[in-house]
Structures are given as structure tokens and as C-alpha cells.
Amino acid sequence: MASQTVPEPRTHNDYHVGWVCALPTEQTAAIATLDQRHENLPKSPNDNNTYTLGSIGKHSVVIACLPKGKIGTISAATVATNMISTFQGIKFCLMVGIGGGIPPKVRLGDVVVSTPVGALPGVVQYDLGKAHHGAKFERTGALNSPPNYLLAALTMVESEHELTGSRIPGYLKELEQKWPGLAPKYLKSNSLKDQLFKPDYFHINNSGIDGTGILTDDQEAEGSEEEDNCRFCDTSQTVKRNPREMRVHYGLIASGNKVIKDSILREKLNRDLGGQVLCVEMEAAGLAHNFSCITIRGICDYADSHKNNAWQAHAAVVAAAFAKELLDQVQASDVGREPTAKEILSQLHSTVLQSETNIGEVKRKMDRKEDIEILEWLTPINYGPQQSDNFSQRQEGTGEWLLSSKEFQEWIETGQTLFCPGVPGAGKTILTSIVINELTTRFGHNDTVGIAYIYGNFRRHDEQKLDRLLNGLLKQLVQGQSSMPASVKSLYNKHNVNKTRASVEEVSTTIQSIAGLYSRIYIIVDALDELKAIDGCRNRFLEEIFKLQAQCSAKFFATSRFIPGITEMFEGGTTIKIRAHDEDVRSFLDSKISQSGQLLQTHREMIKTEIAKAVDGMFLLAQLHFQSVSTKKTLKKIKHALNNLSSGPKAYDIAYKKAMERIGGQDQDSKELATQVLSWITCAKRVFTTLELQHALAVEERDVELNKENLPQIDDMVSVCSGLVTVDVKSGIIRLVHYTTQEYLDRTRDEWFPIAESEITMACITYLSFDVFKAGFCRSAEEYTDRLTWNPFYDYAYRNWGHHALMASMDGDQVIIDFLESPAKLSASVQAIMLSEPNESGHIADISHMATEVLTAAYFGLTYMISKWAIQAL
DSSP states (O other), X not given: OOOOEEOSOOOGGGOOEXXXXXXXXXXXXXXXXXXXXXXXXXXXXXXXXXXXXXXXXXXXXXXXXXXXXXXXXXXXXXXXXXXXXXXXXXXXXXXXXXXXXXXXXXXXXXXXXXXXXXTXXXXXXXXXXXXXXXXXXXXXXXXXXXXXXXXXXXXXXXXHHHHHOOSHHHHHHHHHHHOGXXXXXXXXXXXXXXXXXOTTOOOBOTTSXXXXXXXXXXXXXXXXXXXXXXXXXXXXXXXXXXXXXXXXEEEEEEEOSSEEEOHHHHHHHHHHTTTOEEEEESSHHHHHTTSOEEEEEEEEEOSSTTOOSXXXXXXXXHHHHHHHHHHHHSOHHHHHHSOOHHHHHHHHHHHHOOSSOOXXXXXXXXXXXXXXXXXXXXXXXXXXXXXXXXXXXXXXXXXXHHHTSHHHHHHHHTOSEEEEEBOTTSSHHHHHHHHXXXXXXXXXXOTTEEEEEEEOOGGGTTTTSHHXXXXXXXXXXXXXXXXXXXXXHHHHHXXXXXXXXXXXXXXXXXXXXXXXXXXXXXXXXXXXXXXXXXXXXXXXXXXXXXXXXXXXXXXXXXXXXXXXHHHGGGTTSEXXXXXXXXXXXXXXXXXXXXXXXXXXXXXXXXXXXXXXXXXXXXXXXXXXXXXXXXTOOSHHHHXXXXXXXXXXXXXXXXXXXXXXXXXXXXXHHHHHHHHHHHXXXXXXXXXXXXXXXXXXXXXXXXXXXXXXXXXXXXXXXXXXXXXXXXEETTTTEEEESOHHHHHHHHHTHHHHOTTHHHHHHHHXXXXXXXXXXXXXXXXXXXXXXXXXXXXTTHHHXXXXXXXXXXXXXXXXXXXXXXXXXXXXXXXXXXXXXXXXOXXXXXXXXXXXXXXOHHHHHHHXXXXXXXXXXXXXXX
């Protein structure tokens, strides 16, 4: 029979009930129960769901099914999230389908509805918890209770059942008339046998082998079970029961990411939850974490080794029929007063999904001074701002291919290592930020799951030595606890007395101790190739991670370029090669074009197609190519630029050269500013904050103080650089857009910035010679701190002027001699170099006596100056 279609126009916001299924059989049953079916509406290009629209009574309903073969809590959450993003008027979701029953109360063909039991909500995630000493496991995966107006409707349904009986049989008769082709498969027949075997009797298949199954992989989907229906099992091992009619049960549903087909495990799980479990299934936890939701399950098996598909279709249709009966009792006026699921999720995100590890979140709050001091003692480095900046740069909807991949879904639940190598500029760092956001979205409010991450950066080798990397992981894992763990306090107290640092071995042991406080640990490291390889730092860091995995089953996600020494260490593990996907590139370009002028918007498809063809998996190349095309003012010039897009191995070099040529074609002031910005960032010994670089660029020869009227504007510093420079807003760092940009400018430095090192040296010395430093060394920690605060470029200038002088071959120049022979200026510089702990005021006076020319020259390796003074001393 043809489906009924209502042709009148509707909008996405007219739909307020979401209906999620896991299997095609469940989706068929759901569609069959609709009173009317509506025409489809357009959806976002980033929404991979397929929807069926319709109505039941006064409620407009959106039905979506998980992708074929993709089951479990993650897939369910992804489908529901996409659904409420496209249909933003949805108020609540129903998770309707099949499940495994817990005997003896529940039988095949019954319906189980999730409702709170005592202190437990309707759905409990049985595979989340906290490990305790002695192999004890405290299950903590209790999820959100259904909203009160849905529970009130359930109460009315229950009363109506007692008064007049269930409407489910009537709905099934309607289905038979409306969809006669479904009746043989979906309606109950004599071929369906309800056999409950004793818990200690396991399934026998046609080869005589028992079919015991313990938490098998979540690959199982419709059609994967053998259809022998226990023909070879001994029926004398069944439990004798009197026949009865179908019943509806209200209570606890246990949800997890594994198919349970083991009666012994089933019974243990039920005992662990107080004997209250009625049903086990695999998707409800994905919705109940974040959405207003009720789960309805038709019982198709007993979660034992005798599990098969015989009852699936009938169980799916009785669950769908009950869902229809429930909706008939839900008052439209009650629903109208409720916030939408998107609003609820938005409120949750604003509370939980904060990339910075700060003290704003209640359970993570560490407001005692001692705790803050311990965390800062571990490391002052905080990767949270960098995560925020990286994630903010992603184009919404991109990266879904990775999150929905089989390899990622297996890693997030059962895997140990996921290695994601890729070519330069493929988008590895942004994808890493998407992975971190996915983990914090899913587990950020769960204190039994630990998450720690590191962004490798070639500019931060001093910050990313082995001990500091491990301290960074330890700090983040500690921040996931509601109070400071005793093992960390003990480590701090041991070293704080003598102002020493913990050894790598001590930190590693402490990490293992903290890991034991979690049920699972996720460690994410981006850009392994940018970690320091000298002295074996990178390899030793990986060894420590692998050791932690072996001892604590930590889950490790890492990205890197294709470097043999790194990829060899991940051989045998799960690998996904990272490259820019065409749909992600086109989505990125679509957004950029939408922010551009009419000319680019008119020729949108041509621009997207040509750039997407040229990038060959390199996301950064799309950004550089668009930057080149976006400056063109006529269609002819746009086409010429598109026809000359670089591709292949030399693509980056060609694109960067064109960008530098565009910079050279600007007006003189813009060209000079761009050259200054790029030369300083390229030659810098560490990253700059925007304020530091502003002060550096404002310095002019023979200045005795900073002229603040000479400070360049940040927007100008970025805009004149033709897309090669970006600012990380949260961290305030101004940097080159990518590592490959640095590599290109390093190789071609003599062409673009031939005298950069000497200019930087002069700016540093001029700054350190300002009148403000004539007083020499500071006599208190407070004075020294004020000096750093009010002179932003001071820290970089005193630490690095000599390194730049050496690179510029200025060792022995008169300007260097004059500076070194100025006692006050030199003492201010030496004090800053030597004073590693500014809060230790006792060192202030001692350091000042070491302010000598020889000490400074030796520190920077100025051998000419040392030899000169040595000869003079003879």
C-alpha cells in the first residue's frame, strides 16, 4: 500500500518529537505506526541522517535510524545530535526498538519502558564506572531521568491499561490492514516460540559447538545471527512457564556498547544493579546523557547464547505501537511549555564543554590556595587556550568522517591506540581539537573518565622536555579530580622544602597512581613530529605513554607527519591516514565565499570545484589558494588564478612564494610592516604574544623609552601578511599559519629577510638600554615582577639578544661592546637571565653580584668578546 503524504508546507520547527531507531526493522515499524506521512524537508549538508516525517495524533514526529551496521551509544548520540541540529523545535526524543529481556519477569514480545527506580533513573550505563582497590568496580554511569511530563503521561498509560487494556493489539490490527505486506514478518504467529533456557545451558549450533558469547564486538546488527532458532538445543533444559499475554513493564534499562549474549553475565549485571534490571540494550545511553528521552524496548531475546533474530520484527512493532500509545497521552500544551532539546544541550555545553582547565566547573573546582600552588608547581603550562583556539578554527560539521569511522568508534570504547599520520597541512591539528571536543562533550561531566592532551609545537621545545610533558599530563588528570589526590600532595611536599623538581620516574609513578582513580583514561597528543627528538625526548615520552597503557589500559590518540622513526612505533596498531576530505574542503570554502564579495559568491561553485581539485588532501592549501583567489577583482583574473593553482609536492613552496609576492606588491607602509612581522616571527627563538611583538616592532634606533604612539595595530599586523600570520585569540599568541610556513621562510630567509637577525639584535639592545632599566637590578621580587609586567618585551629581549647577535655575526661590534660595558643595563639583563624563581626574594641581591661582562658573553657564546677580555686581563 502506498504511503500517505501530506502535501501542505511545514517547517523544521513544526516537529517537536524525535524518534530514533537502531535497525532498519525498527525504522520500518516506526514508519508503519504513523497516522500521516509528510513530505521531506531539506537538511544541512553536514547532517548525514535520513529522515522520515509524519504525525501521530497532534504530534509532528521526526524518525531517524542509525547508519547500517553502526550501533551503540556513540552512533545514537550522533544521530540525535544531528537531528536536533536540523529540527531545532524538537522537545524530546523516543529511543524505540528491540532489547534483551531479563527473566523471569520479562518475556519475549513484552515491552519495557525506561522509568526511574529508587535513586536510579530509567537508563543506567553499565560499562562506565570507577575502579577501586581489590578489583572492585563502582558503576557510576547513571544518566538523566525522563522529564516529568513524559513520566506523567506514562502514569496515565498504565492506568488506562488497568481500566480498559492496552491499545497495542488494536494498533497491530490497523497495521495489518494498512500494510498487509508487513503482517507475516511483524505480527505474532505460531512460528514464534518463547523458549527460556536455564542459565547454565549454552546454545548448540549445527556443528555441535556451544554458542557462548561474552560481550562481543558491537559490530552486531540486523541479520548477523544464525537462524537455527535453537533447533539443536535440548528443550529439556528450558524453564517451564505458563503461557500469558504480552505485558508492559516499567523500570530500569541497562545500556552499554556491547551486545550481551551470555546468561551468566546477564545475571551478574542484574545482581550488581540490585536485581532491578528489566532489559539490556546498546543505544539509550547515547541519548539519555544529554536529551529529554524515554527508551521503549520490545523484547526479542534473553541476552543469552540462544539469542537470535526470530522475534526481532515483532518486538520492534510492539515497541513502536506502545510509543504511539504513549504519544496519544502526551499533552501538546505540556510539550509547548518545555525548552527544546537544542536549548537544553546548549545550556549543558555552556557549563561542561570548557576547553580551558579552570576552576569554574563545580566538581573540578580547586579553590584552595595550596591546590593551586601544587598545580602551578607541576607546570604552569595550560593547553586549554590552545584547544579553544584550534577548535574555534574548524568549520562547523567538518571532521565527522573521523568521528563516525569504525576505527574511531572502536577506539573510544574498546581500543587502546589510534594513530593518525598525515601529510603537512592535512588538518591534523584541527581534527585533534575535534576529537578532544568530542571526548569532553561525552565525558566532561563524568568524573570517572580522565582526559589529558598535549599540542606538540616546535617553537616550544623548552616547555616540552620529557619531564614537562609528563607533568602536563599529570596536571590535567589531577584537575579531573574533585580534590587534590594524596599521592600528588606527597610528591609536592617532598620537593617543595628544597625547591627541587620531581624526577621523570616519580612523575610517571604518580600518573599511574592517579590513573587508577578513573575507569578509563584518554591521552591525546597532536604533532608528535614537532616534539623534541634530540636526547631521545620524543621516544622516551612515547615509551612512558605505552608503559601507562600496559599498566592502566589508557587510550592513546596521536597525530604526526609520516616520519619513519615515529610510524614504526605504532606498527601493529590501528591507523587512520589523515587527509582533507573533499566535503570538508568544500564546506570550508563555502563559508569563506559567503563572507566575501558578490563576485566570488556569483562564481561559488567554480571556485570550490577548482580549489578542491588542486588541494590533494592538504587543507592548508585550500586556505592559501582561496587567499590568492579572494584578492582578484574581475572574473578573468579569478579564472587565471584558478588555472594557475599549485598542486603536487611543490605546491606549498609555490603558494608561499605567491603570497610573498602579493605582500611585495602592497603599498610601502603595508609591505614594511608585513616584512617586519614575518621576519620577527620567523627568526624568533620562541612564540610571541601580540603585545610582545607590538612592543618589539615599536622600537626605533636611539629611542630611550617606548613611544606608545608607534605601536602597530594587531589587525594590521595580520592583514598585511596575506594569510601567512594568524592570532590565537584565547592564548594571545601571534604565529605563522602553519609549520610548513616556517619551513619555507627558514629556507628562503636570505631572499626575504637578509638582515633580520641584526635588526632584531639592535631592537633588543635598544629596548634593554631604555632609561627605565638604568636603575639596574631589582631589589625585591615585587619590583622585578612589576618590571616584567610594564615592559612586555623585556623577557624576550634579555633572554635572546645575544643569540640573535651571534646569528648576525655581530660578536665584537661596537654596539655590543657598549652594552656589555654599561654596568646598570647589564645587571638588569643578567638578573633576569639568572633569576629563574622570581618569588624567591633572597636570591635577588646574590644575583646582582654576578652581573659581569664575561658571564653574559659566556652565556650567549660570544667567543670574540671573551677572547678580547682574556687578552686585556693578561
